[in-house]
Amino acid sequence: MGSQDKNILNWASKDGEFRRQQSVFRDWIENKPDAKFPAEKDRYHLYVSYACPWAHRALIVRKLKGLEDFLPYTSVHWHMGEKGWRFATKEDNDAPGDNVTPDPVHADYTHLRHIYFENNPDYEGRFTVPTLYDKKQRCIVSNESSEIIRMLYHSFDHLLPEKYAKLDLLPEDLKSKIEETNEWTYHDINNGVYKSGFATTEEAYTKNVKTLFASLDKAEAELAQSPGPYYHGDRVTEADVRLFTTIVRFDAVYVQHFKCNIRDIRSGYPNIHKWLRYCYWKNPAFGETTEFTHIKNHYTKSHKQINPHSITPVGPEPNILPLEEEVPAVKAALQSK
Template sequence: MDTAQFGKETSRTGEWVRQANRFTDRITADGSSGHRAEPGRYRLVVSLSCPWAHRSIIVRRLLGLDDAISMAVVDPIRDERGWRFTLDPDGRDPVLGIEYLSEAYLAGDPSYSGRVTVPSIVDTHTGKVITNDYPRITLDLSTEWREFHRSDAPDLYPEHLREEIDAVNDPVFRNVNNGVYRCGFATSQEAYEAAYGDLFAELDRLSERLENRRYLVGDTITEADVRLFTTLVRFDAVYHGHFKCNRNKLSEMPVLWAYARDLFQTPGFGETVDFDHIKRHYYVTHEKINPTGIVPAGPDPSGWHTPHGRS
């Protein structure tokens, strides 16, 4: 999700409001949506800096969909035209042949004038964006792409736990995933303090929930853990200082810190984290928050590899 132009999304009371997803078509197993799950047909476009895109990177890796769905990584630094493929030779995505993700947006909707966001899934046959609906993307990877999962893939959205997973995800999205943005992009003291209160109240509730259980729902990793992890892994590097979420660092919250390290050290999680991309995106592109563009040298990431004691 792009977060550069936050000033256009604040309410009269100074509260930041997230832009709705424009492309919400689904890719389904039977193709009833108009888009059938088909290996090699679609390209997942992500930024390694973005927590919303990071969810899809982790889920794709956990399910073994790397060969079925190719992945493009954009430059963590946007310019005036948005997410760009400057990490690739000649500044073009080698599969889609485009320089900017916005080109795929305009192929799908020539009148589109909103922000271009990641993750996005693009149809390689048409060059059009199918979906940028980040909550649905990961759920569909778990359910609609099951035929192409590796044989030992985890069930991240088991049917008998879906109601509980959804119930956990709702306040986590509102108060934590989106809550850190509500803190960082607030333009009034009242809006900031309300978001700050919601954030840390939810983190306290999550600490209590996880004190005597390894994962958020059930006995194995689920979609709920993936969604929380991508915010927690960015907390000390970005949100604590840059977004003023500074009651505590993650490393000062013992239960959540151990839980996050447990996930980080699980195959499919830690190797997908790029702290360089994360820090450069947030500290360089948010000019209203960090006008100097200076990227902090810390924190030391070695702590993520220390024993977590939760197994």
């Protein structure tokens, strides 16, 4: 089977466990005149999917750092078929949100895979988002979300107004705490929902879903101790960005689609729920980059092995509660105290 015909929709290994593929493109944008990829306005293009939590990280950081005029982006359509992510067409009317358009950089490219094959005709990995592309050299800089967001923290600071340049999402005084949080939230929560949902044996599913909820319990306890409103206090940090993109999808998709249903966020985790709503409603970088139509349709209509009839559940309603609102059971519990 040729690399351009490989089946990219097989998610689980032979033992029933989901294992995330390592990113291949790992270069870096730097504020150096002799850099291979120097920080320049409008030189790079960011390809994302509103559905994807890993790509969502990059959109949040782009907005937090005020990079809207420096780094344009395009979101693919929410549907992933056998050829991977496709770009929206002018005829598509089911994919709301900014910049859900045909590829503005390559007029004849219909799928994200074409960008990968432009970079390497023999590429055999997955065609993932976010993908950071250099329009000048016509090549991929990076497709590793954790590194893309970090290069956006300071690489463009010399071009930004002071209020954005001074925003530090990985401050030195919190770096060790953030790194520690990242380690277990990545393995057990960010990736844990996928390890639960794509498991193909009862044993793999049970093991991973229990680990997921044990770590949600840990996050709940840590947020109960945080002075807030963010995970590590009064400053938004990388820890908030990385956790938010999974938690905002949890009730809307992961509870039912990935069988992560021991508890939901809105009724089972009051401190996580409070933190989630603060990020969403009070910080535009979080709320304005969240597109629930893409999120719900992608998972339920792209994963045929999980949902063969592509039926998208109506609930939960609403996808996220207002800032001060609670579900009836929580309201009743609070009133009885």
